[in-house]
Amino acid sequence: MATATEKRNVALLAMSQALFTTSQATLIILSGLVGHALSINKALATLPVSSVVLAAALTTIPASLYMHKVGRRRGFLTGAAFGIVGSLIAAYSIWISSFWLFVFGTFVIGINGGFAPFYRFAAADAASGAFKSKAISYVVSGGLVAAFIGPLMVRMTTDLFEPVMFLGTYVSLIGVALIAMAVLAFLQIPPLSEEEKATKGRPLLQIIRQPVFIVAVIGGMVGYGIMSLIMTAAPLAIVGCGYGVNEAATVIQWHIVAMFAPAFFTGSLISRYGVLNIMLVGMILLAGCVAVALSGLDVMNFTVALIALGLGWNFSFVGASTLVTEAYEPSERAKVQAINDFLVFGTVAVGSLGSGALLHFSGWDMVQYVALPFIILSSLATLGLAISRKRK
Numbered sequence: 339m340a341t342a343t344e345k346r347n348v349a350l351l352a353m354s355q356a357l358f359t360t361s362q363a364t365l366i367i368l369s370g371l372v373g374h375a376l377s378i379n380k381a382l383a384t385l386p387v388s389s390v391v392l393a394a395a396l397t398t399i400p401a402s403l404y405m406h407k408v409g410r411r412r413g414f415l416t417g418a419a420f421g422i423v424g425s426l427i428a429a430y431s432i433w434i435s436s437f438w439l440f441v442f443g444t445f446v447i448g449i450n451g452g453f454a455p456f457y458r459f460a461a462a463d464a465a466s467g468a469f470k471s472k473a474i475s476y477v478v479s480g481g482l483v484a485a486f487i488g489p490l491m492v493r494m495t496t497d498l499f500e501p502v503m504f505l506g507t508y509v510s511l512i513g514v515a516l517i518a519m520a521v522l523a524f525l526q527i528p529p530l531s532e533e534e535k536a537t538k539g540r541p542l543l544q545i546i547r548q549p550v551f552i553v554a555v556i557g558g559m560v561g562y563g564i565m566s567l568i569m570t571a572a573p574l575a576i577v578g579c580g581y582g583v584n585e586a587a588t589v590i591q592w593h594i595v596a597m598f599a600p601a602f603f604t605g606s607l608i609s610r611y612g613v614l615n616i617m618l619v620g621m622i623l624l625a626g627c628v629a630v631a632l633s634g635l636d637v638m639n640f641t642v643a644l645i646a647l648g649l650g651w652n653f654s655f656v657g658a659s660t661l662v663t664e665a666y667e668p669s670e671r672a673k674v675q676a677i678n679d680f681l682v683f684g685t686v687a688v689g690s691l692g693s694g695a696l697l698h699f700s701g702w703d704m705v706q707y708v709a710l711p712f713i714i715l716s717s718l719a720t721l722g723l724a725i726s727r728k729r730k
Contacts, residue, residue, distance in 0.1 A: 343526065344465050348473050350525050351457045352480030353645045354414065357518040359452040359481035359598070361421060361511050363488030365390055367590050368496070369444055370574050371583065372692070372728050376437035389441050389572050390448035395683035397452020402676035405453075410460045412525040417453025417521060420446055423555070430666035447511070458659055459675050463668070464527050471613070471660045475605030478598060478656055485594035489587040496583070501519070504534050515670035539670035544610025546677065553723045554662035555678055558616050559685040561654025564624055564709045567689035568631070568647055569593060571697040571705050572640060578697075589640045596648025604656045613657050614724040620653030621717040628706040628713070634703070654716070658682075667706040 366387060374383035405413030428443030461473040491510055498506025545551060572593075573586040608616050627646035630639055666674040696705055 344352070344469060346381060347464055347525060347527060348461050348476050350521055351461050351477045352642075353521050354454070354518055354525075355444060355457050355477050355480030356483035356487075357514055357521065358450070358457075359484035359594070360491070361485045361514050362390075362451070362589065363484040363594055364491055364507060364511060365444065365447065366569060367489065367573060367583075368504055368507055369588050370570065371577070371586075372432065372438065372440060374574070376435060376440055376451040377709075378437075379700040381539075381695050382437075382660055383574060383698075384570050384690065386441050386444040388687060388690040388694070389445040390451060390564065391566060391683060392687040393445045393448025394451030394455070397449050398455070398678040398679040398683055401452040402456065402672050402679070405456065406672035410456070411522060411525045414453055414457070414460075414522045414525065415519055417450040418515050418519045420453075422512055422540050424449070425508055425511040425515060429505055429578075432505045432508060433502060443508075450515070451683070452679075455679055456675065459663075459671070460525075461525050462659075462663055463671060470663060471608045471656075472605035474658050474659050475601045475603070478604075478659075479601030481598035482595065482601070483600065485591050488594065489591040491514070492587050493584070495567040510513065511629075523725040524682050539667055539673075542673055545665060545670060545674055548665050549672070549723055549726065550661060551665040551678075553614075553719050554658045554665065555681050556716050556719045557620075557654050557658035557661065558678065558682040560622050560712045561620055561624070561651050561658060562682050563685035563689040564712060565597075565651040565689075565695075568627065568705060569644070570690045570693040571702065572644060574633075574694070574697060575702045576637070576640055577628070577637040577702060585637055589644050590638065593644035593648045594639055597651055600652045601656060602648060604652060605660075608657060608660055612724075613661050614720055614721055614727070614729075616653050617657035617661070617720045618717060618724075620650045620655075621720065623647075623650030624713045625654065625710070626650070628710055631706045632703055 369386040369390070370384045370448045373386040374380060377383055396476060401413060401417065404416070424443050424446030427446055428440055429437035431443050457537045458474045461477045465473040492507060495506035495510045496504055573590060576586040576589060577583065604616065623646050627643045630646060631643035633639060662674070662678050693705065696708065
């Protein structure tokens with residue numbers, strides 16, 4: 339039974355997740371389009387989106403180690419502060435029509451992405467054993483709010499400062515980050531004891547050689563990396579097929595609903611059916627996304643494919659995040675969580691960076707073909723661990 343403090347922390351972290359994901363959803367919908375409008379070389383159009391995930395990947399390790407010393411709350415507040423500064427830079431770059439300054443602005447926003455993914459681990463670390471998977475799931479579910487607020491913000495603020503398109507949206511992101519700081523100020527995560535801080539635990543190499551860690555990381559890398567690869571390309575592909583920004587925003591909206599709505603019960607599904615089975619279902623859904631995306635270019639194809647992508651991401655990512663908590667002791671969590679998220683978000687960055695060029699030079703179908711072998715790899719790794727556990 340979860341305590342009142344555990345439930346309060348989860349609620350605050352879910353709210354923070356909602357605000358962070360609202361910002362991310364807005365960046366996903368618009369940054370590629372802004373990049374396309376500002377850049378001379380259109381193959382670089384998704385670079386502003388990629389800079390967000392690249393910054394997150396580069397920040398994960400220092401963010402985790404920083405929070406190990408100063409605590410979760412101060413670390414999360416630091417991340418939100420970077421979100422404010424980055425939004426100011428991005429807004430100014432749009433005002434002066436500078437592509438590379440815009441890329442830098444989204445990179446600074448992305449630094450917050452190196453802190454915010456630890457919301458789920460903060461909830462798990464402060465939860466009792468039986469509540470861990472549900473705590474992770476409930477925090478992730480906070481992103482459901484972004485499915486509605488993100489696209490709504492885009493529609494309401496895109497032409498707010500017309501004729502300077504998109505400026506209003508990036509100004510509004512400053513307000514989102516300020517609200518997040520206000521919420522995070524009430525967070526109460528117990529700090530590590532001095533003994534836990536002093537204890538280094540097992541060598542990192544020994545920890546990461548565990549099959550449970552390997553499968554968890556592969557699941558997280560593939561689930562999030564494939565989602566990034568396909569989702570980053572989707573708005574440009576939709577607009578490239580002759581549809582408008584509103585159609586692209588609607589497709590992304592349903593994708594985000596699919597990403598986060600299942601999180602209300604994913605933790606319960608993991609408790610009932612086992613984490614590895616849920617991860618396998620996630621991989622099947624990702625394969626379904628590829629199949630639907632290859633079957634046509636109607637808005638309905640994009641919508642159904644992105645819904646399957648969101649569902650697949652949820653099961654694979656929440657599952658992988660739960661599985662990796664089995665690989666470490668409390669004194670080891672900072673370094674293990676850091677290397678896990680560095681590998682996961684490094685893959686996300688690669689997927690996002692390659693997405694725009696892949697779409698530009700080879701088309702939407704090739705984006706799907708590139709995703710497929712990695713989905714198969716993760717499925718086989720997860721299945722192998724499941725079989726080995728049944729034999730014991």
